[in-house]
Amino acid sequence: MAAPRGTAAEIEEGLSFAPKFDAAGLIACVVTAAGTGEVLMVAHMNAEALARTLESGEAWYYSRSRQALWKKGETSGHVQRVLEMRVDCDQDVLLIKVEQAGPGACHTGRRTCFYRAVVPGGPGAPAALEFRDAARGFDPARVYGRPPAD
Amino acid sequence: MAAPRGTAAEIEEGLSFAPKFDAAGLIACVVTAAGTGEVLMVAHMNAEALARTLESGEAWYYSRSRQALWKKGETSGHVQRVLEMRVDCDQDVLLIKVEQAGPGACHTGRRTCFYRAVVPGGPGAPAALEFRDAARGFDPARVYGRPPAD
Numbered sequence: 001m002a003a004p005r006g007t008a009a010e011i012e013e014g015l016s017f018a019p020k021f022d023a024a025g026l027i028a029c030v031v032t033a034a035g036t037g038e039v040l041m042v043a044h045m046n047a048e049a050l051a052r053t054l055e056s057g058e059a060w061y062y063s064r065s066r067q068a069l070w071k072k073g074e075t076s077g078h079v080q081r082v083l084e085m086r087v088d089c090d091q092d093v094l095l096i097k098v099e100q101a102g103p104g105a106c107h108t109g110r111r112t113c114f115y116r117a118v119v120p121g122g123p124g125a126p127a128a129l130e131f132r133d134a135a136r137g138f139d140p141a142r143v144y145g146r147p148p149a150d
Numbered sequence: 151m152a153a154p155r156g157t158a159a160e161i162e163e164g165l166s167f168a169p170k171f172d173a174a175g176l177i178a179c180v181v182t183a184a185g186t187g188e189v190l191m192v193a194h195m196n197a198e199a200l201a202r203t204l205e206s207g208e209a210w211y212y213s214r215s216r217q218a219l220w221k222k223g224e225t226s227g228h229v230q231r232v233l234e235m236r237v238d239c240d241q242d243v244l245l246i247k248v249e250q251a252g253p254g255a256c257h258t259g260r261r262t263c264f265y266r267a268v269v270p271g272g273p274g275a276p277a278a279l280e281f282r283d284a285a286r287g288f289d290p291a292r293v294y295g296r297p298p299a300d
Contacts, residue, residue: 003276012258013258014279015266015278015279015280015281016276016278016279017268017276017277017278017279028178028192030180030189030192032189036187037186037187037188038187039180039182039189039245041238042178042180042238042243054268054270054271054277055270055273084267085267085268086264086265086266086267086268086282087264087266087268087279088191088192088263088264089256089257089258089260089263089265093192093263094268095189095264106239107239108162108163108239110239113238113239113243114236114237114238114245115236115239116165116236116237117234117235117236118167118204118235118236118237118244120204120205121204123205126153126166126167127167127204128165128166128167129164129165129166129167129237130165131165132236
């Protein structure tokens with residue numbers, strides 16, 4: 001599915017898709033919402049998840065904690081239809097724009113995984129978190145039972 | 151600066167900032183543009199880069215290829231003023247909203263690093279890339295000399 005990696009110029013300016021997987025065989029994927037452009041989540045794909053995503057038009061990932069291929073929404077029904085995939089200059093990060101089924105992408109029940117801001121603590125003091133955009137669209141215990149699968 | 155990592159509930163629902171650095175001491179950071187929300191780039195921070203970013207309000211990263219702390223814009227002048235930092239549910243990815251100085255974030259001269267789409271190739275055929283949003287805002291050879299620093 002993917003081309004071999006070439007020179008820096010080929011990687012940055014070429015039209016061959018040559019994704020760079022890390023030592024664990026994974027590539028990070030940033031997921032944004034169609035329409036709003038909001039960043040919903042960041043997950044990882046291995047070569048198989050990437051191939052399935054391209055073939056099916058729905059997002060597949062690889063769970064590092066469960067060490068398993070994982071279709072987003074397989075438990076919750078909150079699948080992600082991929083409208084566009086992009087790759088960055090050095091081809092080691094993917095970006096997908098999705099139509100997110102259901103009320104949210106985050107396993108905690110929220111629209112986005114980025115529901116807390118990091119607030120600097122001032123000189124010598126620790127940073128702290130503040131909830132923002134943190135309303136829950138669903139009850140994860142009801143949707144997933146326990147433990148949450150995605 | 152950061153709190154020790156606690157239980158899953160503390161990490162996901164707490165107000166302590168406990169970023170999870172990987173085995174190399176790094177955490178991924180997604181960078182979006184204030185105003186448009188466009189994803190500009192993804193880079194990595196180590197603890198020192200994160201501390202400097204929070205203290206200074208300008209983005210610092212850690213370059214894996216050069217193995218060095220790196221202030222975005224130190225060569226190009228294309229600094230990033232951080233308007234907000236967020237962290238995801240399991241606190242292993244950061245998201246910053248920035249005011250990007252200059253015409254673009256990408257070292258290739260473009261506004262975003264994600265200037266190519268990945269187009270599925272159909273059954274058995276490789277995916278290919280297509281340029282999108284790929285106009286250059288600056289000439290990297292003039293801004294950086296060679297090699298590009300950021």
